[in-house]
Amino acid sequence: xxxxxxxxxxxxxxxxxxxxxxxxxxxxxxxxxxxxxxxxxxxxxxxxxxxxxxxxxxxxxxxxxxxxxxxxxxxxxxxxxxxxxxxxxxxxxxxxxxxxxxxxxxxxxxxxxxxxxxxxxxxxxxxxxxxxxxxxxxxxxxxxxxxxxxxxxxxxxxxxxxxxxxxxxxxxxxxxxxxxxxxxxxxxxxxxxxxxxxxxxxxxxxxxxxxxxxxxxxxxxxxxxxxxxxxx
Amino acid sequence: xxxxxxxxxxxxxxxxxxxxxxxxxxxxxxxxxxxxxxxxxxxxxxxxxxxxxxxxxxxxxxxxxxxxxxxxxxxxxxxxxxxxxxxxxxxxxxxxxxxxxxxxxxxxxxxxxxxxxxxxxxxxxxxxxxxxxxxxxxxxxxxxxxxxxxxxxxxxxxxxxxxxxxxxxxxxxxxxxxxxxxxxxxxxxxxxxxxxxxxxxxxxxxxxxxxxxxxxxxxxxxxxxxxxxxxxxxxxxxxxxxxxxxxxxxxxxxxxxxxxxxxxxxxxxxxxxxxxxxxxxxxxx
Ligand SMILES: Nc1ncnc2c1ncn2[C@@H]1O[C@H](COP(=O)(O)OP(=O)(O)OP(=O)(O)O)[C@@H](O)[C@H]1O
Ligand SMILES: [Mg+2]
Numbered sequence: 352x353x354x355x356x357x358x359x360x361x362x363x364x365x366x367x368x369x370x371x372x373x374x375x376x377x378x379x380x381x382x383x384x385x386x387x388x389x390x391x392x393x394x395x396x397x398x399x400x401x402x403x404x405x406x407x408x409x410x411x412x413x414x415x416x417x418x419x420x421x422x423x424x425x426x427x428x429x430x431x432x433x434x435x436x437x438x439x440x441x442x443x444x445x446x447x448x449x450x451x452x453x454x455x456x457x458x459x460x461x462x463x464x465x466x467x468x469x470x471x472x473x474x475x476x477x478x479x480x481x482x483x484x485x486x487x488x489x490x491x492x493x494x495x496x497x498x499x500x501x502x503x504x505x506x507x508x509x510x511x512x513x514x515x516x517x518x519x520x521x522x523x524x525x526x527x528x529x530x531x532x533x534x535x536x537x538x539x540x541x542x543x544x545x546x547x548x549x550x551x552x553x554x555x556x557x558x559x560x561x562x563x564x565x566x567x568x569x570x571x572x573x574x575x576x577x578x579x580x581x582x583x
Numbered sequence: 584x585x586x587x588x589x590x591x592x593x594x595x596x597x598x599x600x601x602x603x604x605x606x607x608x609x610x611x612x613x614x615x616x617x618x619x620x621x622x623x624x625x626x627x628x629x630x631x632x633x634x635x636x637x638x639x640x641x642x643x644x645x646x647x648x649x650x651x652x653x654x655x656x657x658x659x660x661x662x663x664x665x666x667x668x669x670x671x672x673x674x675x676x677x678x679x680x681x682x683x684x685x686x687x688x689x690x691x692x693x694x695x696x697x698x699x700x701x702x703x704x705x706x707x708x709x710x711x712x713x714x715x716x717x718x719x720x721x722x723x724x725x726x727x728x729x730x731x732x733x734x735x736x737x738x739x740x741x742x743x744x745x746x747x748x749x750x751x752x753x754x755x756x757x758x759x760x761x762x763x764x765x766x767x768x769x770x771x772x773x774x775x776x777x778x779x780x781x782x783x784x785x786x787x788x789x790x791x792x793x794x795x796x797x798x799x800x801x802x803x804x805x806x807x808x809x810x811x812x813x814x815x816x817x818x819x820x821x822x823x824x825x826x827x828x829x830x831x832x833x834x835x836x837x838x839x840x841x842x843x844x845x846x847x848x849x850x851x852x853x854x855x856x857x858x859x860x861x862x863x864x865x866x867x868x
Contacts, residue, residue, distance in 0.1 A: 399761075400760075401757065401760070401761075420760070420765075421757075421760040421761055422759075422760045422761075422763050422764060422765045422766075423763075425760065425761055425762060425763035426763040430761070431761055433757070433761065436758075437755050437757050437758030437761055438755065438758060439750070439751050439754040439755055439758060439759075440754060440755070441750075441754055442747075442750065442751070442754065446747060449744070449747065450747060450748065450751050450759075450762050450764075451762050453763070455744045455745065455748070456744075457744065495762065496761075499762070499763070
């Protein structure tokens, strides 16, 4: 479904992500783990069209989307939920969700599915997105992305700014979506959370993919255990 | 006093309409269009020429609005291209410089070719009494057109999906792109809309004061002041600021003298920047 080939990207001519290769198959949940500053956000932004990669290619369902603008990639069905969420703060929850679907064609059926999934959003339909709590905003960001019935959902640190219990709840909601067949790619530095959810993963360190494997393999790897799982 | 307030509201609606086109383009695209007044003047002259060629008034006005929108589209397709490549402060500055250049060119051309054409849409008939104050018909019709225009703008932004998409770009451009909205298309649409609004400014203004080749600069200046007070990118703010400034300026002119009202308006804009940098209805970032 998604194939990234030797992708490099950075800022002002300095690459911070180097020749990254990875793949996400249809129906999979894949994680990219790495500590602060490893380059996860940069990698995702380059993949989703918010940043022009300096070299390499990205294929989404066979289409070469390298360097395509974010708005086109979004319309192809690859939806990116940024860590900063990028909601429309002075619009209501309802309006945010409407814009998530094909912005010009409202879709009441998907809307009610999403409100069932996140009852909290249903309660707050008329509230402005900017005044909601961090957890609610995260739900809304995911809900807005889901409104388009994406083929692939890409999430950058969905646990950002959430208390441990809420972060766990966020991952449980993602797990439920997985069961319905959604393909998910997630970047996370709270590795245990991501481990519980994904079946495969890659470790990004200083902009390079250092390791890859199934969640079990990574969980058993001594380097991962020491650096990311706090096991000594 | 009531007369002052009514006159102020009439003037204020004018101010609000002036600012609407400018504020939208700025809020959406970070483009400060200093040729805005000249766009209005182009419309005014097109209408004048059409009228003197014997075209019926409504058709002439429609033609003027069309040319206004076309001017917006041409700006988008030509001079603003390099501006779109920049972000942030350099973008605003370049847009300001380039459109200022455009305004000089348009001014020069119009003053050379059409120095005498003056648009003055007189509405015949007796003054109408409102709350005991006799009001000129032209002022009332201009105000009515402005109110209808604002109602249409609000309706567009609140109830149509296209209007919602435009607002989403104003509120979070990256968020808009991530849901598949093309910011450049929205900006082009808004530039065309702002051109039409500039044309409408020419029409309503000419019902009260004549509009000619020299009117461009003052239209831009007033629009800028109202935009600053109302908050950049905020249509409701433009209307509110316009009305408040209109009333203030009429009262100041009557109490002190006409020369003072522009100074008072500038002071109001400066004060707004000091106290509420985001404008009257602005929200903090
Ligand atoms: N806009 C930018 N301009 C210049 N350098 C940047 C920019 N954004 C990120 N960087 C640098 O790129 C490197 C990778 O940052 P990135 O945000 O991709 O890491 P990350 O893995 O997402 O980290 P975190 O887990 O903290 O979000 C860092 O060294 C960072 O300082
Ligand atoms: Mg990050």
